[in-house]
Amino acid sequence: MSAQLAAAPATDTAAAAPPYLVVEQVSKHFGTTIALERASLTVAAGEFVSFLGPSGCGKTTLLRAIAGLDPATSGRILQDGRDITFLPPAARDFGIVFQSYALFPNLTVTDNVGYGLRGRAWPASRRTHRVAELLGLVGLAEHARKYPAQLSGGQQQRVALARALAAEPGLLLLDEPLSALDAQVRQHLRQELRALQRRLGVTTVMVTHDQEEAMGVSDRIVVMSRGLIEQIGTPETIYRHPASAFVAGFVGHASRFNAVVDAPPGTLVADGLTLPCLGARRMLYGAPVQAFIRPEDVALGPTATALEGNFAARVMHHEFLGPVCRVTLQAGRLQLEADVNPAVAPAIGEVLLAALPAERLMVFPRDV
Amino acid sequence: MSAQLAAAPATDTAAAAPPYLVVEQVSKHFGTTIALERASLTVAAGEFVSFLGPSGCGKTTLLRAIAGLDPATSGRILQDGRDITFLPPAARDFGIVFQSYALFPNLTVTDNVGYGLRGRAWPASRRTHRVAELLGLVGLAEHARKYPAQLSGGQQQRVALARALAAEPGLLLLDEPLSALDAQVRQHLRQELRALQRRLGVTTVMVTHDQEEAMGVSDRIVVMSRGLIEQIGTPETIYRHPASAFVAGFVGHASRFNAVVDAPPGTLVADGLTLPCLGARRMLYGAPVQAFIRPEDVALGPTATALEGNFAARVMHHEFLGPVCRVTLQAGRLQLEADVNPAVAPAIGEVLLAALPAERLMVFPRDV
Amino acid sequence: MSDATLPAQAPAQAAMQPIVPLEARLLRLGLLLALAVLVAGLVLPLGTLLLRAFQDPDGGFVGLANFAAYATTPSLRLAAWNSVWTAALTTALVVPLAFGFAYALTRSCIPAKGFFRAVMLLPVLAPSLLPALALIYLFGNQGMLRDLLFGHSIYGPIGIIVAQVFYCFPHAALILAVALSTADARLYEAATVLRAGHLRIFATVTLPMARYGLVSACVVVFTLVVTDFGIPKVIGGQFPVLATDVYKQVVGLQNFNMGAVVGLVLLLPALLAFAADRWAQRQRSGLLSGRAVPYLPRPRRARDLPLLVLCLLVAGALVSLVAVAIWGSLVTFWPYNLALTLQNYDFDRFDTSGWAALWNSVRIAATAAICGTALVFTTAWLLERGSPGGAVAGAVRFIAGVPLAVPGLVLGLAFILFFNHPANPLGFLYGTLAILVLNGVVHFYTVMHLTAVTAIRQLDPEFEAVGASLKVPAVVTFGRVTVPICLPAILDIAVYAFVNIMTTVSAVIFLYGPDTKPASVAVVHMDEAGQSSAAAAMAVTILAITASVKLLQLATGGLVARATQGWRQR
Amino acid sequence: QQRTRLTVYTALENEQLAPFKRAAEAAVPSIEIAWVRDSTGIITARLIAERQNPRADMVWGLSVFSLLQMEAQEMLEPYTPQGADALRPNFRSDRSPMTWTGMDAFVSAICFNTVVAQQRNLPRPSTWADLLNPAYRGQIVMPNPASSGTGFLTVAGWLGAQGNDAAWTYMTNLHENMQVYTHSGSAPCNNAARGEYGLGISFDMRAVTLRNQGAPIEIIVPTDGVGFDLEATALMRGSRNLEAAKRLADFAVSRPAMELYGRYYALVALPGVQPAVQNYPAEFEQRLVSQNFRDVALRRDAILREWSGRFDSKSAPRN
Ligand SMILES: Nc1ncnc2c1ncn2[C@@H]1O[C@H](COP(=O)(O)OP(=O)(O)OP(=O)(O)O)[C@@H](O)[C@H]1O
Ligand SMILES: Nc1ncnc2c1ncn2[C@@H]1O[C@H](COP(=O)(O)OP(=O)(O)OP(=O)(O)O)[C@@H](O)[C@H]1O
Ligand SMILES: [Mg+2]
Numbered sequence A, B: 001m002s003a004q005l006a007a008a009p010a011t012d013t014a015a016a017a018p019p020y021l022v023v024e025q026v027s028k029h030f031g032t033t034i035a036l037e038r039a040s041l042t043v044a045a046g047e048f049v050s051f052l053g054p055s056g057c058g059k060t061t062l063l064r065a066i067a068g069l070d071p072a073t074s075g076r077i078l079q080d081g082r083d084i085t086f087l088p089p090a091a092r093d094f095g096i097v098f099q100s101y102a103l104f105p106n107l108t109v110t111d112n113v114g115y116g117l118r119g120r121a122w123p124a125s126r127r128t129h130r131v132a133e134l135l136g137l138v139g140l141a142e143h144a145r146k147y148p149a150q151l152s153g154g155q156q157q158r159v160a161l162a163r164a165l166a167a168e169p170g171l172l173l174l175d176e177p178l179s180a181l182d183a184q185v186r187q188h189l190r191q192e193l194r195a196l197q198r199r200l201g202v203t204t205v206m207v208t209h210d211q212e213e214a215m216g217v218s219d220r221i222v223v224m225s226r227g228l229i230e231q232i233g234t235p236e237t238i239y240r241h242p243a244s245a246f247v248a249g250f251v252g253h254a255s256r257f258n259a260v261v262d263a264p265p266g267t268l269v270a271d272g273l274t275l276p277c278l279g280a281r282r283m284l285y286g287a288p289v290q291a292f293i294r295p296e297d298v299a300l301g302p303t304a305t306a307l308e309g310n311f312a313a314r315v316m317h318h319e320f321l322g323p324v325c326r327v328t329l330q331a332g333r334l335q336l337e338a339d340v341n342p343a344v345a346p347a348i349g350e351v352l353l354a355a356l357p358a359e360r361l362m363v364f365p366r367d368v
Numbered sequence C: 001m002s003d004a005t006l007p008a009q010a011p012a013q014a015a016m017q018p019i020v021p022l023e024a025r026l027l028r029l030g031l032l033l034a035l036a037v038l039v040a041g042l043v044l045p046l047g048t049l050l051l052r053a054f055q056d057p058d059g060g061f062v063g064l065a066n067f068a069a070y071a072t073t074p075s076l077r078l079a080a081w082n083s084v085w086t087a088a089l090t091t092a093l094v095v096p097l098a099f100g101f102a103y104a105l106t107r108s109c110i111p112a113k114g115f116f117r118a119v120m121l122l123p124v125l126a127p128s129l130l131p132a133l134a135l136i137y138l139f140g141n142q143g144m145l146r147d148l149l150f151g152h153s154i155y156g157p158i159g160i161i162v163a164q165v166f167y168c169f170p171h172a173a174l175i176l177a178v179a180l181s182t183a184d185a186r187l188y189e190a191a192t193v194l195r196a197g198h199l200r201i202f203a204t205v206t207l208p209m210a211r212y213g214l215v216s217a218c219v220v221v222f223t224l225v226v227t228d229f230g231i232p233k234v235i236g237g238q239f240p241v242l243a244t245d246v247y248k249q250v251v252g253l254q255n256f257n258m259g260a261v262v263g264l265v266l267l268l269p270a271l272l273a274f275a276a277d278r279w280a281q282r283q284r285s286g287l288l289s290g291r292a293v294p295y296l297p298r299p300r301r302a303r304d305l306p307l308l309v310l311c312l313l314v315a316g317a318l319v320s321l322v323a324v325a326i327w328g329s330l331v332t333f334w335p336y337n338l339a340l341t342l343q344n345y346d347f348d349r350f351d352t353s354g355w356a357a358l359w360n361s362v363r364i365a366a367t368a369a370i371c372g373t374a375l376v377f378t379t380a381w382l383l384e385r386g387s388p389g390g391a392v393a394g395a396v397r398f399i400a401g402v403p404l405a406v407p408g409l410v411l412g413l414a415f416i417l418f419f420n421h422p423a424n425p426l427g428f429l430y431g432t433l434a435i436l437v438l439n440g441v442v443h444f445y446t447v448m449h450l451t452a453v454t455a456i457r458q459l460d461p462e463f464e465a466v467g468a469s470l471k472v473p474a475v476v477t478f479g480r481v482t483v484p485i486c487l488p489a490i491l492d493i494a495v496y497a498f499v500n501i502m503t504t505v506s507a508v509i510f511l512y513g514p515d516t517k518p519a520s521v522a523v524v525h526m527d528e529a530g531q532s533s534a535a536a537a538m539a540v541t542i543l544a545i546t547a548s549v550k551l552l553q554l555a556t557g558g559l560v561a562r563a564t565q566g567w568r569q570r
Numbered sequence D: 001q002q003r004t005r006l007t008v009y010t011a012l013e014n015e016q017l018a019p020f021k022r023a024a025e026a027a028v029p030s031i032e033i034a035w036v037r038d039s040t041g042i043i044t045a046r047l048i049a050e051r052q053n054p055r056a057d058m059v060w061g062l063s064v065f066s067l068l069q070m071e072a073q074e075m076l077e078p079y080t081p082q083g084a085d086a087l088r089p090n091f092r093s094d095r096s097p098m099t100w101t102g103m104d105a106f107v108s109a110i111c112f113n114t115v116v117a118q119q120r121n122l123p124r125p126s127t128w129a130d131l132l133n134p135a136y137r138g139q140i141v142m143p144n145p146a147s148s149g150t151g152f153l154t155v156a157g158w159l160g161a162q163g164n165d166a167a168w169t170y171m172t173n174l175h176e177n178m179q180v181y182t183h184s185g186s187a188p189c190n191n192a193a194r195g196e197y198g199l200g201i202s203f204d205m206r207a208v209t210l211r212n213q214g215a216p217i218e219i220i221v222p223t224d225g226v227g228f229d230l231e232a233t234a235l236m237r238g239s240r241n242l243e244a245a246k247r248l249a250d251f252a253v254s255r256p257a258m259e260l261y262g263r264y265y266a267l268v269a270l271p272g273v274q275p276a277v278q279n280y281p282a283e284f285e286q287r288l289v290s291q292n293f294r295d296v297a298l299r300r301d302a303i304l305r306e307w308s309g310r311f312d313s314k315s316a317p318r319n
């Protein structure tokens, strides 16, 4: 299916070194609900992979299957060549950070971070040393004796990260580690997290429903929807070459409209407008499609003049977003959003020439 | 102070029609904590104003003072020319939507929306009519008989909105109405909310900590920090001409670095780089400043060549964000972020020419 | 790539069973053990007794003959009807009263809330005989206030209902105080902004939010009244109710088969009420969102003043009833010799067990509090956080809810028949302190269990998962994290067990041995022997002990909190 | 020497336990008594419930009706204690070997509160028949025979003294004056002592205890025939200390034991022992109805069913 097709390039790079983590045909049923359906993917050593998808799509389920917290119903999971499908969590080799962080509220930061450092391998001195090292790593050395409730959300998140990394796991699992934080802190910590991961080289799998976050930090993204993997690929691939209408709509911003494939090949008709479209070239005449265009790809004014299939559109309203101004355009019954430089934003009510570049229009078959 | 200075242009436009809402020197103390310090602002009839600021800055406190839910400690509030400072909430004329929506869980959608429509002014028939009208307005006609728990978050939000608008209040107050929603729904509802407000022409005050949201929907934004109003202005003003370092850092993305004013006037020195800066022209030689530059303003490669004060910078890493690629640059010890077109993003490790346009560099005095 | 070969393998693997790790097996074993304790302590004894309902005295199976015989006894319908209407009336009186009281504690700005909260508990701290005696002193035919009854007798339904109201009040008030303590302030503000008046807000916001608490309170009060036999026996005159019917069948007629029949009948209303409560609990989910803002009352005279008066009246009634009992324990012979004396406290004069009975009670209650709390809390944790136990967990959950509906008398008799059976390997327990401890734990299991489950559910559900990822055994996480965090709840459970076991009579009256007579039984004996002042004195002593323990809990609460809960501070 | 610990179930009064134990352990040094005391009903219920695995070695001081019930269920160990033949024939088992031996007789009596009587102008009754006087309306309490052994003993006494039909008529008339049928045998006298009611029908010993505390009550043993019950001793079948129990049973019928009983009861089983109880009518023995315990015990179910049918169902409170 599409997931496997899209996974191909990634598997190529992974072929050089054997993949660190292999998920094969993993399914998970809760009673009659199918939370996960035959998910397959590979993660190379040191790679940062995100699971992205809307709420309830099975991201957490897949992550917990990898952790062994909710074992898969069927399928196989290999870590570093070892079949771990049926191992209990404690026999696997991973660290995990939950959305809630799940810090032990009655233990100090030091005790939280050192919680897993027990047994003969961790005599007190080595343990103290390691905890200090980790707290230095996440920049919390001066908070060592505080309790979690005395820390800010971002600090708590870092304690959880340090705890997960304490025993030097081969695999780091993150379940929406940033979603409980303020937008500002979040952006900052996201970069910190990525830098730390690079530095340590630990293979990382993160669950998120924030597409900007996923794109910003991941080597590859696994887009999921309703228990199925829709696409696996680098952020660019996912953004520019979505494998399905779902991915096109979910990742990034896009205007969507319905159209029909027209003659000659590579032409769409939507609401009376004839639009050239590279993606439609191999589609059958008369096929109904969904078309997507990203706001930054819509050409306006002079740039539109040069493009085939341009059309007149009226500016309906503005949304000032800082770096860009998002303009809502109306052409017949078609509504489009376009990003323009705020300095040269057209006035509301103005009628101007617009065009959708043929190579930027993304089309997918549509059921009628 | 800065707040009053910045408010000046807004008051000018409001001078034409008398302002609908006037907040004068309103302070609010909780015991020893000062939640709000001498806040003054005016809102014109039909205007959409947002209170923007980080958590705990007093946004909600100001909104609740306007609503009369937590009366102000001192100051005066006028609505439509009437002094409402000491009126109880029920005697004022406003509708409010809380972050949690506060829908009555034991009442149906119809009963929730019609909750306030009682008394002689609202005989049963008029009431039924009005509720139906409102449900039509927010597109929930077919959910009229459901209970709040049976609705999605976005639908609940719309019920809360319909309830607040039911008695045709002169003022609509919104306390983070969208913050509990998914990113996708949020963006959609934000536009819907704005369109509805335009259509009804109701004066609206919204609290938010999401700067994109505030910029996208507001006529004017009130930026707050630690109980103080930092700036009042249109989204463009706030983004392009922040009144303080706080505003510059909080609204939109910006790289920040320390610099010192140098000679000739309009020059900064930061980490050995000499940077032309219009904003520094009236500053004293040797004054320490904080400088901010937005990633989309950093000029790279050919465009940088033409600019004065350009310098060589090394590309440290990339963050692919969809429409743009955010590149982290290092020039000496200076770290900068620049947004580039992903199609032409420079490779990591590449050294290229960068420049900060003199008119885009924002500077603010810095305490040493 | 390897993907290509997969589809062929997958079905084969789907059939494979996961290896159950050692720890999960241990946790499951723990749950099985808990189930075993509950089965041995409740299911089998109760089964042994209830089987008798289908047997004749010689053990032959007679089908429903006993039920038929009982149904034709004219007093059945009367007793059932009496039980139902007194319970219903008590519920109708207690719940609004307790609601007002709890409302005052949680939703008003009256002073001395701490005092009212403490006074509210008085009735549960003493054996139920205490209010009955106090009522006789007050409203009996020689009572100081008998004229208030306008010639009606306290013996009979009036006395039953008044004493039950007193006895059930704290139970209802506690439940309602919890139900009313969580409210979303935003709902009140929304209603105010929409110009709803105080009454409308009360009707559309307060009452609906508290309705599951109200259902629970009604169910608990109803069940308590239906199953309690102490009060009707002492003050009910010959007014027959189901609980005294069991007493009559078992103690008067030694007819266990018929006793079992009535016991089963008695379980019916209790089980029905219990089912209603479960239903209400299930409706509850999703009522209060995590985004709610806690409600803080602001002073308002029109509401606070009447509520303060109500609280003072209720507290006055509770305190004076106890005060009368204390006074009664100090008079020489009521009502003919009111000279004060301490002789009634010289228990060895009245009862061979004397002070030893008190010591027995303390030992039993303390042991049960310690062991029971450990059992209950561990079981609740295994249920909530151990590996999914499937049917075992379901069984434990169900059984844990049953004791609330079982009258003590039925439980006590069930214990004799089961534990004294010659074939029972657990027979060695019989007649020892251990059986009294077990009986106490089983008798009060439900409430302890619910408290523990509530506390555990407030913990982050991922604690054990984090522990597992760090390769720390779940048991260590239990000891290092769960128990310390839940310590206040654990203390609550222990004190609850202690107080109730100190005061309970009905189950243990069949079970104590020569050296293990508890004080609560001694109270009944002294009262039966006509030494009501001594009985009052013993009851007051029990009250003093339970109240001290409760006060100790409150006093050390601060210390314990500082020692173990410091992390809660910001 | 190791003393054998005997578990002895009893319904004796609390204050009697210590002297009885002292005397018995002095007389039979090889035993130690561990009491389990409770009211007659509870003790009987416990003994029967424990039937399959008896915990009591012996019963010392329990109603003969209860013992006969247990005899019928083969729960008693037959043994004729030394010297038991000397007891009054009516006061010992008619089996050989004996299943039980009597200690003393106690009767249902009227506790008459003299203070209340003065206030309410109540005449002092001296016979059961006197209780039908309408002046006593709402002033009499008696135990419910279905819940209490004392209640049953009282009813049995009336049946024995007056004959079946007359007794039922008597009870029907008495019902008019009755305030409450209590569930406990002691409660009527307790209530009378506290002045809750003028007259309470209980067994006699209760009244003595109360009087000693200062209650203004008079104990009236009606002259027109009172039902009586025996306190008796029996060995439990299945006892693990049978030999020691037999020694205690021997003591229980001995003259010193009987003299001990005589300190509390007006009529003891051994002829010739002079009881020394205060406040007891001299001609106590003559007032007892003659009754066949086994016969009454056999009719118990029928009597109670009749009683319940007549009086239980109308037990709405009467004011
Ligand atoms: N223990 C469970 N029992 C039954 N259904 C479950 C259970 N856990 C998850 N599911 C269901 O499986 C599906 C996938 O759930 P999952 O938690 O993996 O979603 P998610 O993608 O992580 O969503 P979110 O972003 O909301 O966390 C959902 O439909 C969910 O309702
Ligand atoms: N009832 C109160 N008692 C004491 N302090 C309060 C109270 N309400 C608010 N504060 C304090 O006043 C300050 C401003 O609070 P406010 O709720 O207005 O912030 P906010 O800007 O709305 O923040 P958020 O985005 O978190 O909602 C905070 O420091 C807060 O702690
Ligand atoms: Mg999830």
Ligand SMILES: [Mg+2]
Pocket: B059, B060, B061, B207
């Ligand atoms: Mg707020």
